[in-house]
Amino acid sequence: xxxxxxxxxxxxxxxxxxxxxxxxxxxxxxxxxxxxxxxxxxxxxxxxxxxxxxxxxxxxxxxxxxxxxxxxxxxxxxxxxxxxxxxxxxxxxxxxxxxxxxxxxxxxxxxxxxxxxxxxxxxxxxxxxxxxxxxxxxxxxxxxxxxxxxxxxxxxxxxxxxxxxxxxxxxxxxxxxxxxxxxxxxxxxxxxxxxxxxxxxxxxxxxxxxxxxxxxxxxxxxxxxxxxxxxxxxxxxxxxxxxxxxxxxxxxxxxxxxxxxxxxxxxxxxxxxxxxxxxxxxxxxxxxxxxxxxxxxxxxxxxxxxxxxxxxx
Ligand code: AVJ
Numbered sequence: 001x002x003x004x005x006x007x008x009x010x011x012x013x014x015x016x017x018x019x020x021x022x023x024x025x026x027x028x029x030x031x032x033x034x035x036x037x038x039x040x041x042x043x044x045x046x047x048x049x050x051x052x053x054x055x056x057x058x059x060x061x062x063x064x065x066x067x068x069x070x071x072x073x074x075x076x077x078x079x080x081x082x083x084x085x086x087x088x089x090x091x092x093x094x095x096x097x098x099x100x101x102x103x104x105x106x107x108x109x110x111x112x113x114x115x116x117x118x119x120x121x122x123x124x125x126x127x128x129x130x131x132x133x134x135x136x137x138x139x140x141x142x143x144x145x146x147x148x149x150x151x152x153x154x155x156x157x158x159x160x161x162x163x164x165x166x167x168x169x170x171x172x173x174x175x176x177x178x179x180x181x182x183x184x185x186x187x188x189x190x191x192x193x194x195x196x197x198x199x200x201x202x203x204x205x206x207x208x209x210x211x212x213x214x215x216x217x218x219x220x221x222x223x224x225x226x227x228x229x230x231x232x233x234x235x236x237x238x239x240x241x242x243x244x245x246x247x248x249x250x251x252x253x254x255x256x257x258x259x260x261x262x263x264x265x266x267x268x269x270x271x272x273x274x275x276x277x278x279x280x281x282x283x284x285x286x287x288x289x290x291x292x293x294x295x296x297x298x299x300x301x302x303x304x305x306x307x308x309x310x311x312x313x
């Protein structure tokens with residue numbers, strides 16, 4: 001089994017500085033990448049099996065039904081690179097179809113990544129697996145020394161790209177071009193614009209898992225930044241903003257209150273919002289305009305039930 005794990009330093013300092021900056025800003029916000037502590041990763045996996053949240057199931061069904069076609073369109077490759085791989089569940093089917101020699105997985109959730117990548121390596125004796133624990137939005141370029149030579153496919157499924165506003169999405173796709181290199185390709189999944197009530201329900205599941213996922217961010221800050229958020233005094237609030245083309249998730253203060261975080265005090269007015277996530281939805285042509293703006297050329301497109309995969313070279 002060929003497996004190596006590299007942890008990049010300073011994730012802790014960045015949590016502290018980004019959270020303090022976000023709480024000091026107006027309106028208040030915290031980047032969604034901080035949802036994924038261990039409890040957050042488990043809650044996200046639970047969201048993915050909620051009846052209202054079709055995104056992950058649809059992507060899996062699309063991958064399963066079109067895999068031979070997608071694999072043929074990709075052709076022979078030497079390595080797959082997956083930023084934000086999380087529990088590495090999505091890349092398995094692709095590894096089995098494409099048989100690359102190398103797999104490089106990156107994620108900010110250190111333990112989830114390390115365990116999943118090692119298990120994947122154990123299941124694929126011929127595959128060389130490298131797990132890089134890092135905030136790839138910041139440190140993507142430091143993955144360069146770990147990349148295999150030859151033809152690389154960057155795999156970015158799950159509509160994670162939806163967390164970035166269009167201008168930032170374009171920049172990230174430009175960086176993915178450099179990551180993929182000469183003759184590189186990109187297979188990317190994104191959620192499509194659809195009936196807004198369906199979108200609304202996907203982020204307001206009846207079992208309250210998305211609410212728990214959103215509130216867990218405060219729990220995490222209580223544990224890791226010595227904060228004293230009272231989770232009873234914040235409400236999960238998610239809605240589709242059709243003008244911006246995105247789901248917005250907020251935590252709304254149910255009272256006027258003062259919260260201490262890492263020794264600093266922050267006031268929340270009654271009804272004040274802490275913005276925790278944007279999840280952009282696209283039409284296929286809208287998305288390809290962003291990717292083409294980043295220098296990619298469309299090579300293939302597959303869609304099913306409100307979700308799309310596009311292949312770029
Ligand atoms: C992992 C960013 C694709 O936006 O749908 C799910 C995260 N947030 N429910 C999404 C999420 C609330 C998810 N992404």
